[in-house]
Amino acid sequence: MIPARKSAPFNFFLRRWLDRTLRRRFHNVYVGGVEHLRALDPTRPVVGCVNHTNWWDGFVLYVLSHRFLPHDIHLAMEEKNLRRYRFFTWMGVFGIDLSTRATALPGMRYAVRLLRGRTRGVARLAWMFVQGRLLPASEAVEVKPGAIFLARRTGAAVLPLVLRYEWLIESRPSIFVQVGAPTASSVTDEQLAEVLNSLFDRIGDTLTPLDLTPYEVVYPPGLSMNKRWDRVLHFFGRRHGKFDAYNR
Numbered sequence: 001m002i003p004a005r006k007s008a009p010f011n012f013f014l015r016r017w018l019d020r021t022l023r024r025r026f027h028n029v030y031v032g033g034v035e036h037l038r039a040l041d042p043t044r045p046v047v048g049c050v051n052h053t054n055w056w057d058g059f060v061l062y063v064l065s066h067r068f069l070p071h072d073i074h075l076a077m078e079e080k081n082l083r084r085y086r087f088f089t090w091m092g093v094f095g096i097d098l099s100t101r102a103t104a105l106p107g108m109r110y111a112v113r114l115l116r117g118r119t120r121g122v123a124r125l126a127w128m129f130v131q132g133r134l135l136p137a138s139e140a141v142e143v144k145p146g147a148i149f150l151a152r153r154t155g156a157a158v159l160p161l162v163l164r165y166e167w168l169i170e171s172r173p174s175i176f177v178q179v180g181a182p183t184a185s186s187v188t189d190e191q192l193a194e195v196l197n198s199l200f201d202r203i204g205d206t207l208t209p210l211d212l213t214p215y216e217v218v219y220p221p222g223l224s225m226n227k228r229w230d231r232v233l234h235f236f237g238r239r240h241g242k243f244d245a246y247n248r
Contacts, residue, residue: 002095
C-alpha cells in the first residue's frame with residue numbers, strides 16, 4: 001500500500017488551479033442534496049461511497065469536499081495507478097492493491113488507522129470508489145466489499161454520492177452531483193448499491209424535462225458562445241429584459 005503524504009503548500013495551489021480548470025472545462029457543477037454535506041458531524045469520521053465513471057471524478061470530489069466539508073479529506077486509489085502518479089499522495093490520496101483480498105488488507109488497515117485518527121481535532125473523510133474501477137455510466141452500480149467494512153470498523157458514517165456528466169443545451173458539458181442522506185454502517189453492500197442507483201436515476205429525472213431547481217450551483221454560469229453575444233447586445237441596448245445566462 002502507499003500512504004498519503006499531504007502537503008499544505010501543494011493543496012493551497014491545487015485548490016485554486018482546480019477551481020479555474022473546472023470552470024474552464026465545464027459549464028457548471030450542480031449539486032443536489034447539498035444539505036447532507038453541510039449537516040455532517042465534523043467530529044465523526046465519514047466513508048464517502050461514490051460511483052466511478054469519469055477521469056474527472058477524483059478532482060470533482062476534491063473541489064466539493066474543500067468547498068462544503070470541514071473534514072480532513074482523503075481518497076483511496078488503486079495502488080498500480082498511484083505508483084505512476086505519486087504526487088497525488090500530496091493531496092491526500094492513498095493506494096490499495098486490489099489484486100486480491102490478501103494484497104488489499106494492508107491498505108484497508110491503513111484506512112482504518114486513518115479514519116480513527118484526527119487532524120487538528122477534526123475527523124477525517126475517505127472517499128471510496130465502490131465499484132473498484134472505472135466503468136461506463138450506463139452500467140448499474142455494484143458495490144464491491146471494502147467501504148462498508150471500513151465504516152463498521154471505524155464507526156464512520158456512510159455518505160452515498162453519485163456523479164454524472166451530461167451535455168445539455170450549453171456549449172460545454174455539465175457535472176451533476178447528487179448526495180444522499182448519510183446512513184449507518186449497518187447498511188449492506190446491496191442496499192448501498194440500491195441507494196446509489198436511485199440517486200443516479202434521480203439526476204436523470206431532472207434532465208428530461210430539464211429542471212435545475214433542485215441543485216445548488218458551485219460556480220457562476222460559464223457562458224456559452226451565443227450567451228456571450230447576447231450579453232454584448234444587452235450592454236448596447238439591442239436586447240431587452242433581464243439578461244439570462246442560461247440557454248432554456
